[in-house]
Amino acid sequence: MRVALVTLFPETLGLVSEIGVTGRAVRDERLNITAINPRDYTEDRHRSVDDRPYGGGPGMVMRPEPLAAALEAGKDYAGAGAPVIYLSPQGRRFDHARARELASLPGMVLLAGRYEGVDERLVRSAVDEELSIGDYVLSGGELAALVVVDAVSRLLPGVLGHEDSASEDSFAQGLLDCPHFTRPEHYAGEDVPAVLLSGDHAAIRRWRLKQSLGRTWERRPDLLEDLQRTRALTAEEQK
Numbered sequence: 001m002r003v004a005l006v007t008l009f010p011e012t013l014g015l016v017s018e019i020g021v022t023g024r025a026v027r028d029e030r031l032n033i034t035a036i037n038p039r040d041y042t043e044d045r046h047r048s049v050d051d052r053p054y055g056g057g058p059g060m061v062m063r064p065e066p067l068a069a070a071l072e073a074g075k076d077y078a079g080a081g082a083p084v085i086y087l088s089p090q091g092r093r094f095d096h097a098r099a100r101e102l103a104s105l106p107g108m109v110l111l112a113g114r115y116e117g118v119d120e121r122l123v124r125s126a127v128d129e130e131l132s133i134g135d136y137v138l139s140g141g142e143l144a145a146l147v148v149v150d151a152v153s154r155l156l157p158g159v160l161g162h163e164d165s166a167s168e169d170s171f172a173q174g175l176l177d178c179p180h181f182t183r184p185e186h187y188a189g190e191d192v193p194a195v196l197l198s199g200d201h202a203a204i205r206r207w208r209l210k211q212s213l214g215r216t217w218e219r220r221p222d223l224l225e226d227l228q229r230t231r232a233l234t235a236e237e238q239k
């Protein structure tokens, strides 16, 4: 997958491109990612990317022209048809389902805002989708963009080995993941559940499924309702 991140802070890319699973995906060239700085697309002496808001008020607004040029460069990198996604607290909430859809694309262009955000005309003319990572306001879109890149990269074919496959992670099957344990066998007054030491793989699978269902029931009953709705729809379609 080819990802272009339009940002005033290209150095933030290191958080995904240099470490962990995503860093390995970059080294293996399953993930190609670049940062494009709108400041490199300014034409004035001060290389200004922001200006005062019309109508007054606090803060600055990102100017549309350097952003439009940077997004064009991003599209050249990410490939034809790559969606332009503006990370914004006003966007649709990013979730596992959207991560999976994005992981099936060959590329995407992410736009990280700063200050009070970007000129609305740029959003209307050059952005395909707005995504939020939650109901709070960050100082900039970089962390949100990196959240999207990380979640999407894990779902790219070959990025996770069999051992840490994403298929049993929370949300993959519509449930939360089961609890995990490692050595020592006894810790903080608690033993590792005996079934995990039994070597009985069928029993371990059943125990894990039961734990997943229990946790989801306790912590996120909304996910079980979603699963029930999906099942009902599928049954209806098969009639």
Ligand code: SAM
Residues within 6 Å of the ligand: 086, 087, 088, 089, 090, 111, 112, 113, 114, 115, 116, 117, 118, 131, 132, 133, 134, 135, 136, 137, 138, 139, 140, 141, 142, 144
């Ligand atoms: N004035 C804007 C508003 O209230 O909607 C907030 C601007 S915020 C200080 C600066 C930038 O951070 C935004 O342009 C956006 O790119 C990013 N951002 C802030 N919160 C975000 C969130 N919850 N999800 C995604 N991006 C966010």
